[in-house]
Amino acid sequence: MKRIAIVIQRCHEKVVGGSEAEAWHYANLLKEDFKVHILTTTAVDSERWDNVLPEGDEISNGICIKRFKVSQGRADYWGEICKQLLDEFNNVRSKSSTKLVKRLIEWPTALQEEFIYKQGPYSDDLMDFLSEKGEDYKAIIFLTCLYPTTYFGMFHVPRGKIIFVPTLHDEPPIYLSVYKYVAKRSRIILWNTESEYRFGRLLWGELPGCVVGMGVETKESPPAELNFPYILYCGRIDINKGCAQLIDYFLKFKKDCPSDLCLVLTGDNRTKLPTTKDIVFKGNVPEVKKLELMSGASIFIMPSPNESFSIVTLEAMAQKTPILASNGSEVVIEHVKKSDGGLLYSGYEGFKTGINFILENKHEAKDMGEKGRKYVIKNYNVGKIFKKLKDRIESFD
Amino acid sequence: MTHIAICTPEISYGDAVSSDVLGMFNILNEQNLKVGIFAENILIKDKTIKNIDFISDFIKYRKDLIIYHHSAGWFKGLNLLTSLDCKKIIKYHGVTPPDYFYGFSRDHVETCKGGIEQLNIIANLDLEMYLNDSRFDMVEMISKGAKASKCFIVPPFNNIGRLKGLKPDFFILEKYNGKEVNILSVGRVAPNKGFIELIDAFALYNKYFNKESRLIIVGDKHPRLSAYIDFLYDRVRYIGFDNSIVFTGKVNDEQLKSYFLIAKIFALTSHHEGFCLPLVEAMSMKIPVIAYGSTAVADTIGDGGIVWGDLDINLIASTINEVVTSEDVYFFLGEAGWRRYKNNFTNKIIKEIFLSVIGKYL
Numbered sequence: 001m002k003r004i005a006i007v008i009q010r011c012h013e014k015v016v017g018g019s020e021a022e023a024w025h026y027a028n029l030l031k032e033d034f035k036v037h038i039l040t041t042t043a044v045d046s047e048r049w050d051n052v053l054p055e056g057d058e059i060s061n062g063i064c065i066k067r068f069k070v071s072q073g074r075a076d077y078w079g080e081i082c083k084q085l086l087d088e089f090n091n092v093r094s095k096s097s098t099k100l101v102k103r104l105i106e107w108p109t110a111l112q113e114e115f116i117y118k119q120g121p122y123s124d125d126l127m128d129f130l131s132e133k134g135e136d137y138k139a140i141i142f143l144t145c146l147y148p149t150t151y152f153g154m155f156h157v158p159r160g161k162i163i164f165v166p167t168l169h170d171e172p173p174i175y176l177s178v179y180k181y182v183a184k185r186s187r188i189i190l191w192n193t194e195s196e197y198r199f200g201r202l203l204w205g206e207l208p209g210c211v212v213g214m215g216v217e218t219k220e221s222p223p224a225e226l227n228f229p230y231i232l233y234c235g236r237i238d239i240n241k242g243c244a245q246l247i248d249y250f251l252k253f254k255k256d257c258p259s260d261l262c263l264v265l266t267g268d269n270r271t272k273l274p275t276t277k278d279i280v281f282k283g284n285v286p287e288v289k290k291l292e293l294m295s296g297a298s299i300f301i302m303p304s305p306n307e308s309f310s311i312v313t314l315e316a317m318a319q320k321t322p323i324l325a326s327n328g329s330e331v332v333i334e335h336v337k338k339s340d341g342g343l344l345y346s347g348y349e350g351f352k353t354g355i356n357f358i359l360e361n362k363h364e365a366k367d368m369g370e371k372g373r374k375y376v377i378k379n380y381n382v383g384k385i386f387k388k389l390k391d392r393i394e395s396f397d
Numbered sequence: 398m399t400h401i402a403i404c405t406p407e408i409s410y411g412d413a414v415s416s417d418v419l420g421m422f423n424i425l426n427e428q429n430l431k432v433g434i435f436a437e438n439i440l441i442k443d444k445t446i447k448n449i450d451f452i453s454d455f456i457k458y459r460k461d462l463i464i465y466h467h468s469a470g471w472f473k474g475l476n477l478l479t480s481l482d483c484k485k486i487i488k489y490h491g492v493t494p495p496d497y498f499y500g501f502s503r504d505h506v507e508t509c510k511g512g513i514e515q516l517n518i519i520a521n522l523d524l525e526m527y528l529n530d531s532r533f534d535m536v537e538m539i540s541k542g543a544k545a546s547k548c549f550i551v552p553p554f555n556n557i558g559r560l561k562g563l564k565p566d567f568f569i570l571e572k573y574n575g576k577e578v579n580i581l582s583v584g585r586v587a588p589n590k591g592f593i594e595l596i597d598a599f600a601l602y603n604k605y606f607n608k609e610s611r612l613i614i615v616g617d618k619h620p621r622l623s624a625y626i627d628f629l630y631d632r633v634r635y636i637g638f639d640n641s642i643v644f645t646g647k648v649n650d651e652q653l654k655s656y657f658l659i660a661k662i663f664a665l666t667s668h669h670e671g672f673c674l675p676l677v678e679a680m681s682m683k684i685p686v687i688a689y690g691s692t693a694v695a696d697t698i699g700d701g702g703i704v705w706g707d708l709d710i711n712l713i714a715s716t717i718n719e720v721v722t723s724e725d726v727y728f729f730l731g732e733a734g735w736r737r738y739k740n741n742f743t744n745k746i747i748k749e750i751f752l753s754v755i756g757k758y759l
Contacts, residue, residue, distance in 0.1 A: 072562075075564070077564050080567055084574070108574075108579070108658065108660055110658045110660065110683060111570070111574060111658040113682070113683065114658055117561070131739075155735070177724075
């Protein structure tokens, strides 16, 4: 059986993250036809990348996870380089035309690499492994553009074996010009959505690739039985995901439109949540529980402007839950517009109107749910994604 | 157990010979060997480094080993080589020909002359082994009388791993990482380094290709070479580039790293190099290298950069422009340099070469 490697910054059941979920998903899809190795680090936390898990091999669900120790985690002063990058990003953006390629940050390579390296996680042992064993794999799938495991890892393996899954979203670091160069080194790029593909082409030019995405669980779950109606958010609870604004908007909404409606949040919390009965934090919940919560929610809310695929939005759609999403993320806009499975909002008034419309128009809300589910089944069923992925890998012969 | 003494006239941070001495010490120490460093001028705080006068307390038996680093005249060292009854290996780093210093520094002329004269003696002592930083150095060593069968190329150990981990100096990043294209050269400010030609090449580049550019020369300015340094400054003033050419003087490792980080191009027009460690440092960071291929330079760069056989300032200037303006060439060259480093000059690779060559004497 031929070997496939999937390189990802971290891999553990406790880890919540889009690209990590995608890596695990691909590994499970491919394991029947290939011997799959996940090459990753011993880190769990994405703020410091400390070595937490043991080094070495772990077999999980028939997949061999090879963990390598982190030799460079997040440097204490990484924020200082980050600030310089943000200044440069704003400077370039203020001067340049609307063409994204003109907005690339052309710092010297060494400085760009310092930013990526000191962001962590970097693993000397993983790089040595890729150098020594990269030839043994039929293909090596590198997931998510920003991290050193992908960026530096891609220099250590033959170009002809690289499948690059960038999971791009429009954020300042992605404008570093070295990412364009590594994208060019890959044999093929797999995009998660059409909008990501469009963004990638605008940023890096025309490169070989196609849209594959992820398969989504479409089995209908029974609704969670909470004693109150609720809006659900699932994912990292983080300012970058629009959660601070979501909470502000929701509390204002409750003042403007009093009811027993609650906001239920699941996932890693990186903010200070207000203490109020209107906001219910459930932490990390098992997959089954998450789908039940989605199934029982009146609305699934997606406030994030930084989504590259937004699997949770698609999972909620598959559970026939109407979506209310901010219009900040291209990919989520694409999901909502193509499916008619929900509404988009901009600003507080849009947020308020969106909630009230869905809650007050049961028939329309049900219709959105049906359409959302249809969209997911048509575009993101597991069998279809598996075939696309396998065809791409087979073409490497 | 065999005792191994690594001998050098001077040890400090930041120079190539010292990096090699410390690298060797660490590798031999890792092998659980009894190893010590002995020097005449000790400029770093490290209790394990002993004055050369104490070497006879450490090297007592015929089976013991001296690894002697030669790069300049050192009479005390030469006396030890001839008087101590033990095994001896030379590590040769190249000696700068004295001709470059005539008219600038009598001291440097004498030191280099001493280095060449002693090289003639050392090469004919028929010692156990002659390790050389580069092919260029090895050819010189053989031409002076060393047996070819005893000569090997062992590149010097480097400090790149340490540089990688250091926090950069943000003052330098903020000051110089702007719209200007920074062209960097690293090396002590000395006549053999060809800085006059580099300044002239940069002036052409700046005048005809890119006004928004800067040349940064990082390297120690030795007081005894003040005549040469004044000559360089006069040249810079004469051509009117005071604001575009920076001489940093001696820098610490954090500052050195920062200058590498803000460099778009590494340029070298040196007339004489025994190896040129800064080239390897630049290549390790994917900084495209453009150089005049004198002495050991072409061998160090290999296929990791652009090397010209003639020192033609027009060619250097237009090459800089070509590399800076072509995105594909720029990145390709950076990667080629990194690959050259990765395949030839990591300390891991140098360790393997070093131990395999000297293994029978350990």
